[in-house]
Structure formats: C-alpha cells, structure tokens
Amino acid sequence: MSAAPSRAPAERDAPAEYAVDVEDLTKRFGDRTVVDHVTLRIRPGTIFGFLGPNGSGKTTTIRMICGLLTPDGGRGRVLGFDVLRESARIKREVGYMTQRFSLYEDLSIEENLDFIARMYALPDRARRVPEAIASLGLAERRRQLAGELSGGWKQRLALAACLIHEPRLLLLDEPTAGVDPAARRDFWDHIHDLAHRGITVLVSTHYMDEAERCHELAYIASGKLLAQGTLREVIDQAALTTWELEGDDLMAVAGRLRGRPGVDMVAAFGNALHVSGTDRHALEASIHDVVRGSPVRAREVPPGLEDVFIHLMRGLDRPAHAA
C-alpha cells in the first residue's frame, strides 16, 4: 500500500472522518465497465445526492457500497469497515432501500417488518416493530398486505424497514420515483430529520428539486464521476454562462443559435430558451448576432443545476465524437 491515505495513524481509532470513503471503485459486467474509478467521500450526517442519467452506474455504485456487489477494483471504507473484506459488518450498519419495492407483497406490513427485524437479529424486536408501525401511522392497518398499499405508502414502509435496525448509513436508490409531490415532501422532511440525528444519507434521484435539498452532490455519467461538491460548488465548477431568451418563434432562434461559436447547448425551458456555453465572450457575441433586430429578449441568468448537468453529459459525449 504505497498510496496509503495521508491520514495520521492516531485518527484510525477515532470516529471515522467519513461515513463513506471509497476510492477508485470499479465494476465491470463482462467487458462493460459500469462504474469507472469512482471516488466518494461523504461526511457523517450529510445528505449526499447522487445524480446521473439512467444506466450511469448509480445503482451499481450503491450496491458496491452496501456490500451487495464485490468491486472489481478500488478500495475504501464504509463506516470504518473495509468495503472489500467486511461487507458482512457493513450490511449490519447500513439501510438500503432498493429502487423497486422489495418487501414481500404477500406479507402484511407487520410481518414484513418483523421479518426484516429478524434478519438483523434484533434482540428487542417486540418493541421495535410496533414502534416502527406506530411511527408510520399504520397501527390499525398493520395486518394489511404490503402489496395492497399505494406507491407512497409502500415507500414509507420500505423506509421504515430499512431504518428498523438503526443504521448509521442510509442508501436510498431513487426512493421517490412514482410518488406524489406531497408524499415526496414529507419524505424529504423525514430524511432531513434523520440527517440531523447524525445518520448519513446517500440518495440517488432524477429530480432537480430533490438535488437542491441535498447538502452535497455528485454527478455520475457512463460510470464516471463528473462533479462533486455542494450545489454552489458544482454549479461554479462548471464555469457555465447561461442566457435566457424570451419572445416569439423561439424554435427558429434555437435553430440559428446551434453550432455558433460559444454555444454549447440550447434547451427549451417552458416558454423560454436557455442557451449556455463555457466561453463567455463567444457565447455573448453569438447571442447578440442572432437576437439583434428581433423582438426576442435576452438576459444572462445564473445557470441552474439542470443546465450544468446537461452540460456535463454533453461534455462526456464530445470526446467520443471527436475521436
């Protein structure tokens, strides 16, 4: 281990500085590299948003962190345990909520929670299960089959199930997919509450509003980590300039803008057009050229997370096209 982390030996016995500290995680399925040298550091008590398009390797990364998949490369520690060798220890301290509802639909709410509690060999099952049911507000429906619950309730049940053993790290894989906005809001309040109590949360999502509720973000595409930091940092790192264009016949304007110097991307946002690029001067010149003399109004706006992410994704595509 020549490239040992430059951490002082004394710190090793102290509470780990990071809840998740993994380096160069790599996973291949056949000759496809699904996760490519991903390095993540997450501080305890942080809500860490994990973003990226479908199939970018989010789920695979999460599965490697919780010990479900063995990485083909890389090293690191999760909650102080070696991610390669101590997956059994990690599993005991991690709550993993799968993307798809993965409790037993033909068991009741109570039976499901009791089963999970037994899987973790919890000694005070008789107390924790009713508590979890009560905190869900499902005391009188506890005998209902899990399969009969609506999407929002299933999600709550799944969260309760992965909290029952009081994990220190929560891994949530697109937990709010298919859940209505009110339930989503409740869910996020709950997550913040948990983080406040010191639980580290790694949550993958496609929703930008959810990304903005995270303390830190990471963006992954095609298995590679493209950006990491707070919301502000991620946006600033991209060094993106964005202009918002409003007016008539914006589609024609968009057509004229595409391919001009400095214009990296043009995207419709409701009734407006977002035009972004990294070369601030060239972009400004191009927009002025196109807009001049037309009734279209143009103004510079701070780039949003979505602008940044789309930009990051394009950036990843470009070298491939150039090659």
Added chain:
Amino acid sequence: MFSVQRFVAMLVKEFVQMRRDRLTFAMMIGVPLMQLVLFGYAINMDPKGLPAAVVSADSSAFSRSLVRALENTGYFRIVATPASVAEADHLLQMGRVQFVLQIPEDFSRRLQRGEQAVALVDADATDPAATSNALAALNQVALTGLDHDLTGPLARPAGAAPPLELRVHRRYNPEAITEYNIVPGLMGVVLTMTMVLMTSVAMTRERERGTMENLLATPVRPLEVMAGKIVPYVIVGYVQVAVILLAARYLFAVPMVGSLWLLTSVLVIYILSLLAIGFTFSTLAKNQMQAMQMTMFFFLPSILLSGFMFPFRGMPGWAQVLGEAIPLTHFLRIVRGILLKGSGLGEIWPSLWPLGLIFLVVSALALKRYQRTLD
C-alpha cells in the same frame, strides 16, 4: 374484422420473444429430442441379460446343460455361483441378482432314472414387468433345454411328462401385483415432481419480484437462506409421504414388510437431495417459467431412466449410468427394498450412500451458485 396485418404483427412478436428466451427455445428442441432418445434407445420393455446366481449341489453334465440353456434364452446372465442358498438369498435381497437357480443334489440321478428332475428358480418379482418375460422363457427351457443330453437310452417317449420341472418362486410379490411395485415408487415420483418444482420456483420468485435484493442487503448468510427455504418443503414432503403410505396401505394393500421408521429416516436424505436440486435450478433460472421448464427437464429422465416405469436392467449401459445419477433410481431401490423385501439398513446401504453423495455435491453447487446471484 380480422386484420392480417395485426395478426402478423402478433405472430412476429411471439417468434421474436421465443427466440430471445434462449432456455425456452432450447427446451422446445431439447425435450422432444430427449424423449426420442430415451424412448427410442433407452427403454426396453423386454429386458434381457438379467443377472442370476446359480447354487448347484450337483455338478454334472445335466446341470451344466441347464445353466447353458438358461443363458441361451438371452434372458439370464449368470453372474455368481454362491456356495450356499443363504448366500444366494442375500444376493437376491440386496438386488444384486434378479434370479437364483437352485439345482438339487439328486438332479442328475433323477434324470438318469427317467424321473422328472426339479430345479428351483427364485425370482425377485418386486417389478413383475421386469421378470415376466424371463419367467416365460423358463417354460421352453423346461421342455427342450436338456434335449441334447437326453438322447439314446435316456430319450423320453413322446407324450411323456417333461423331463424337467422348473419350480418358480416369485419372491416379495408372489402374485405379481403391479401396484405393489408402482405405489411405493410413486412416492418417489411425487416427491421428485413437487420438491424440485417448489424449491426452484420459491427462490426464483424472490428474484423475479425483486425481494432477493432486499434479502441480500441484510446480513443473512447463504446457508441460512438455503436452509430456511428448504426445511418447510421437507415438512411438505413428509405430509405427501404420509398420504401415499396411507393410500398404499388402505387402498392398495401394499405389503409393508420392512421398518417404516427406517423408511421415514432415509426419506429425509432423498427429500434433501431433491430440494438441493431445486435450489440449484432456482439459481440458474431467470424466472419462474424457466424454473418450471428445468424441473420438467429433470422430471422426464427421472421417470424414464430410474426404473419406475420401465425395468432398469433393460436399459443399455449408458442409460444405466445416467440413471445412477438420478436420486429416484436409488430411492426406488430403497423403498421397494424396505416395503416389499423387508430390507434393513445394511441391505439398502448400497443405494443410500449414492443419495447422500448426490445431496452433498448438489448442495455445494447450489451454495456456490447462490453466492454469485447478484455479481
């Protein structure tokens, strides 16, 4: 209106899906092919070359002729010449031989005196189908088997009683009642079908419904999952056994000579080996449909090659080798041995250890496969 365009679209889609599901496709070709081979080449309703032992107290040209005449029928193959009847009985009990020919001391003396000589044939008749043709061939042997020896002064006048009587003893199933053989065997068949199917589907269901991922994320160990999945079906298996045994006793009056306790205890090994096979299938199959197909693929040779439907000894060598790898083959010998022959642990041991071996090998395979389910 029937739209040809829509019909063709549906048709094409079905073919595309069929082709994508490699296993189903392989099964569609594989099952008929397997049936063809098994029914065409492996199954023989007229088993020949059945192992027999000869206990001869009379070493004369006559007794040698008799043995040769037996072998010439093609149905008998002398594999042992034990010194005593007790030893021969043991071979019969163990199932090493199907017949024992006893030639008495006075065999040649009686023939020389012009009297009728008597030889005893003990047949293991647990499976009447396996022995009936061979026993029928004995009649011809009795009539003409010694013709070459009884010439000149020893020649019998036409119309006289045949020189030789072969007294047949159908052991274990004297009335040649097929049910006695089929009903205990059925216990093995029913268990093969249900045990393998239930476990293979039970595990695949976890994967198909996505609950497997949750299970794997908990600290549960493969052995705990496997044991927890298998034990309920062991109990189900015993319930089935109880039902079949009751039916065997009260509906079919199948004799139960041996110890039911012995049967009950060795059953667990048979059931476990089937469940381990089912578990292995479930780690291979992608969905419940495939698991069921694999079960079918296993069930077919189990029935055909185990000696349940067709006499085991009638099959060619390669089919017998395959048959030895099937749990049902060994279980049939055990259950028929215990119920009909009254076999004890010592007699069934040669069939018991292969079952145990199958269980161990398949379990190791299942565990190894299970650990890689997500990777």
